[in-house]
Amino acid sequence: MKSQISWKVGGQQGEGIESTGEIFSTALNRQGYYLYGYRHFSSRIKGGHTNNKIRVSTTPVYAISDDLDILVAFDQETIDLNYQELTSEGVILADGKFSPEKPEDFEGLLIEINFTEIAKELGTALMKNMVAVGATVQLLGLSLEPFEELVELMFKKKGDKIVALNKEALKSGVAEILKYGEEIGDRFNLEDSDGVGHLFMIGNEAISLGALAGGARFMAAYPITPASEIMEYMIDKLPKFNGTVIQTEDEIAAAVMAIGVNYAGVRAFTASAGPGLSLMMEAIGLSGMTEQPLVIVNTMRGGPSTGLPTKQEQSDLMQMIYGTHGDIPKIVIAPTTVEDAFYLSMEAFNLAEEYQCPVILLSDLQLSLGKQTVPELDYNRIDIRRGNIVSDVPDAETKDYFKRYEVTETGVSPRTLPGTKNGIHHVTGVEHAEDGKPSESPVNRIKQMEKRMRKIEALKIEQPVVESGGHADADILVIGFISTHGAIEEAMMRTDLKVNHMQIRQLHPFPTEEVQSALDKAKKVIVAENNYQGQLAQIIRMNTQHQNKITSFVKYDGTPFLPHDIEDKINTVVNEGVDK
Template sequence: MISQLSLKIGGQQGEGVESTDKIFSTALNRLGYYLYGYRHFSSRIKGGHTNNKIRISVKPIRAISDDLDILVAFDQETIDLNVHELRPGGVVVADAKFNPTLPEGIDARLFPVPITKIAEDLGTSLFKNMAASGAAWALLGLSLDVFNKAVEEEFGRKGPAVVEKNVEAVRQGAKHLLELAGGPLKEFELLPADGKQKLFMIGNDAIGLGAIAAGARFMAAYPITPASEIMEYLIKRLPKFGGTVIQTEDEIAAVTMALGANYGGVRSFTASAGPGLSLMMEAIGLSGMTETPLVIVNTQRGGPSTGLPTKQEQSDINQMIYGTHGEIPKVVIAPSTIEECFYDMVEAFNIAEVYQCPVIVVTDLQLSLGKQSAEPLDLSRVKIDRGALVTEVPPQEEGKLFKRYEFTESGISPRVLPGVKNGIHHVTGVEHDQEGRPSENPVNRKKMMDKRLKKLQNLRITNPIHVDAPNESPDILVIGMGSTGGTIDEARRRLAEEGITTNHITVRQIAPFPADLLIPHLQQAKKVLVIENNATGQLANQIKLHTGIHDKIQSFLKYDGNPFLPSHIYEACKGLN
């Protein structure tokens, strides 16, 4: 029996690949296995090759595997595009309808299961995803009972007849596979899982849940890949908490609606990707100038322009830091796990209100859409901090207004919500005095700029950098952000077996950049390798800019639309000069 394996299901988009993977993974999660998935899909509604790769383990995992044990193919294209990933002795389960063949030189076993025929005999080809799932499930040596329970929950709303036919498709798929294979394949039988309850979600769901826990009750957004699931998640759930989601006509409307709602006192946010964030820049500047809290989620994807809307990239770093014209205080937080997507949303709302500034929570496509196991969330860690919010204002002198932008030692001024007695003040996007009245006075301008910019001088989010530094003077310090953390750690384990010592840092606070925390680790390492999904080394350049250390830093960049695999990082570390 084995402790882990990797399985991929592929076919044409709209053919049921996603639902096949969903039920298959849900059943494994119920048994207590750790899962990590990656979804490859085209930027169209129907047609084009798509596949879901799922890694299954009895131990925690946070990376896609280098190779593949089982490939489930609905068409020949899936075999042709993915069979090279199969390890020697791997298995291809394919629909017999298209007369599947393996390319020459591939060491794998092909099992042509009559997937479409099973489905059509049951009344419709729609059942073929369940027939394929049953065949794949049989390879793992697991009981069909748990799988059938997941099927019942998925299709129960459609009535018992539909459930029964789906269960029968699963049974027949498993039966045909076992007949072709001559019984269970022992080398694919999984060890029992621990049976413990685990969350199984994508990062976008965790972000939506985190927003609810943080007290957000309004979201305005325009659909865009890979952020749309945040809005879809909250459309179903936010009304249960007295909240509202509005799908706007564009991202400009979305961000200004969120800004206005925050000004009114309702914790609000928007979510988008690079193209949408470009449209939000003027409103982000308005947030900074008016010192109005604003939370934005940026789910990075391939750019520029429309770019690769359904592919992995981390190329918005410069945009988030420097995109707005002029200079404002701005915070950029990069979660690296499902759990951090939840907790960081809570912290983002607190920071936005405490420091009265825009906060961007940045993920990447893999973290946003890759479904994976997560530990149960600790709601006792959720604390709400609304900062310098004033609820009672003493009467003002005649002719004077509330000093909403009062000069203070910390740079943080008292904030009042509309309707509070004696709290009347001006709000404008032009430079202003302490009461908000427009002012072009040069002395006032400098004082206001200094006031705003010094607010974040000492800001440190929770765990601004994750540090795994067991070695005092490592051969290599590997630095990354976002979804690369687990992949880096897998490569490090292989390097350790060869006597190469490594430390690892995941940068979570992108702005203001925590240079003082990084410098000691940079100084101790013999070499530094920065891993990032872009073409220009944006994270590496931030490190160089803020630390002044250049000579030992090298970049390993990947910008072909695919995420890093452990072998990629292993080879890059081995090849350092």
Template sequence: MISQLSWKIGGQQGEGVESTDRIFSTSLNRLGYYLYGYRHFSSRIKGGHTNNKIRISTKPIRSISDDLNILVAFDQETIDLNAHELCAGGVVIADAKFNPTLPEGVNARLFPVPITAIAEELGTSLFKNMAASGASWALLGLPLEVFNKAVEEEYGRKGAAVIEKNVEAVRKGAEYVLELAGGPLEEFRLEPADGEQKLFIIGNDAIGLGAVAAGCRFMPAYPITPASEIMEYLIKALPKFNGTVIQTEDEIAAVTMAIGANYGGVRAMTASAGPGLSLMMEAIGLAGMTETPLVIVDTQRGGPSTGLPTKQEQSDINAMINGTHGEIPKIVLAPSTIEECFYDMIEAFNLAEKYQCPVIVVTDLQLSLGKQSSELLDYNKIVIDRGALVTEAPANEENKLFKRYEFTEDGISPRVIPGMKNGIHHVTGVEHDQEGRPSESTINRQKMMDKRMMKLKNVKVNNPILVDAPHENPELLIIGMGSTGGTIDEARGRLAADGITSNHVTVRLLHPFPAEEMKPYLESAKTVVVVENNATGQLANLIKLNAGYADKIKNVLKYNGNPFLPSDIHQACKELK
């Protein structure tokens, strides 16, 4: 028996690849296995090659596997594009309809199963995804009743007849492949899972859930890959809590609506990707100047322009930190796990109100859309902090305005909700005095700039960096952000087997940068390797700018649209040590 296995299904977009993967992985989750998924899809609604890869394990995992055990192919293109990943003795389950063949040199077993024919016998080719799933499940020797339960839940709303035919497709696919293979494949039998309940969600769903838990009740947004699932999640969730989602005409409208709602006292957010973030920049400056709380989620994807909208990249770092014209305080958080996506959203709303500034929560496509196992969330950890929000404004002298932008030692002024008695003040995007009235006084300008920027000196964030540092003076310090964390850890295990010592730091606070927390680990390492999905080393440059040690820092970059594999990092680090 084995402790982990990798499975992939591929075909043309729109022919059931996604639903096959969903039911297959959901069934495994019910058995208690840990899962980590990667979704490769084209930037079109239908057509173009797509594949979903799932890594299955009896232990926690947070990275894609280098190799592949089972490939399910709906067309020959899937075999041609993915067979090179198959390990020796791997298996291809292919639709017999297209007379599948294995590329020369691929050491795998081919099982042609009449997937489409089975489906058509049941009335429609739409059932072929279930026939393929049944064949996969049977080879692993797993109990069909668990799989059938997931099928019932997936198609329950369509009635008993549809469920019955899907279950029959599963059975026929299973029987056919078992006859070809002579029974379940013993070399692919998984060790029993722990059976414990786990979440199995994408990062975007965790972000949406975190927003609801944080008290967010309004989301204006414009759909964009890979952020749209946040909007879709909240469309269903927010009405249950008297909240709402509005699909705006563009990202400019979305961010300004969010600013208006936050000014009115409602916790609000928006979410987008790089192109949308660019459109929001002027409004982000408005939030900074008016000291209005604002939470934005940026789900990074391949750029520039439309770029690679459905592919992995981490190239918005410079834009998030430096994109606004002029200078304002802002906070940029970078969660690296499903759990952090949830908890960081709560922290983001608290930080936005505490420091009265924009907070950007940044993910990448793999973390946003890669479905993976997560431990159950602890709702007892939720704390709501609304900062210096005044519940009752003190009485003013006649004709005196409320000092909304009052000079204070920490730069944080008292904030009121519009309409509050004694709270009237001006609000403007031009420079202003303590009451909000426009002012071009040089003295006032400098004091106001100092007041706003002073906030960054006092920012306190939970775990600005995550550290795994078992070695006092390692040969390598490997640094990453976002979805690279688990892949780096797996690569470090291989480096250890090679006799190479390494520590690992994940940067979770990009701005203001936690330089003092980073410096001891930079100092102790012989070589510093920064792993990131972009072409110019934006994270590495950020570290050099804020913490120094430029002579030690080496880049490991990948910007072809695919996430890092453990082998990518392992090999690069061996060469750089």
């Protein structure tokens, strides 16, 4: 019996690969198994190789598995591209329609099943995914009943006949595997789960739900991979909360519209990816100069330009911190798990209003589109903090404008919403005096610049870093951000070395004190990130001491870190010393 297995389905984009993985994983999640799924897909609507790799476990998992137990192949390309991940006991379930060829160096078992032909006999080739799922269920030694229940739930609107045919497709897949009973044995029989279903969502859904819980009632956005699911979620959900979504003509309009709605007093945001964020830079500067709240979600992907729009990368970090022209206050935060994405998304709206500045929630493709089992969310943690909004402005002897940009000790000025009596003020993107009227006075410029910048000088979110390991004298400290969390944690569990781990959740302003403390406790430091330049490592070097301890470990081929990548690097650094 196995406590966990790794399963992958692959084929041409547009032939049901995603739905196959969705059916398989959803049924297992409902039974109480823990899952981590990651899709590899082409930047085309149809055609090109795609696969969906899903890790199934009786205990929580937070990373893609290093290897593979079962590969469901709907074409030869899937075998050629993925078979090397299979263990020596691995199994390929291949569709007979393409006369599958077993690679010479593959030690496992290739089973040819006529998925497509069986489905056609039942009425449509589209049901080949159900045949494949049924075959997998039998391989894992699981009951078919939960999968049949899911079929009823999914297809009941299409009528009893469709439900019955899909159930028959599942049973056909089971029957095909039974023909190989002795040859397969019980090598992949999965241990029973706890039977308690869990939340199961992608990061973009958690970000969206967090925005709703955080009071967002307006979104302006332009579709772009891998952020589009946020807009799609909001289109479905926001109207139920008296909110709305506007699909704008471009990302420039989306950011400016969100600023305007925030000015009116409604919590608003936008979401995009690298190319869209490039277009938003001037608007981000406008938010900083006019001190209007603005929440932007950036789901990073491969760049530059169109780059690798459907692949993993973390190369926007420097742009998010330093991209705008001129000096403005800006907050950049980054969740570490799908669960964390819910809470940190919610907090982004509080920070934007409390500090009256742009807040960038930084995600990446792996976190945004990877589907994970998520613990029950704690809605008691919902906390709406609107900052220094003034609703009662005393009558003044003169008819001067309200001092919207009053110089204060904290740097945060009082804010009125449109329509507030005696709260009228001027708003402009040029430098301005306390009442908002344009001013080019050098004295005023110094006062206003210093006021704006000092409001985030001492900013610390709750848990700016997340640490594990706890060694006072560690052999290695591994630092990462966003989706590298799971791979690093798993690598730690595999080694006997004293390893500490830190994920940075607040990237700007940088939490120097917390990071420096962790560096002090370690002999050597590895910074793991998905970009060429080692941007996170550079920022750490800029803000801390012990630079000679730090080695940058980068991966920029479009694929996420696997646990063995981190494990191998830990061993290399310990055995050979820090790379210069």
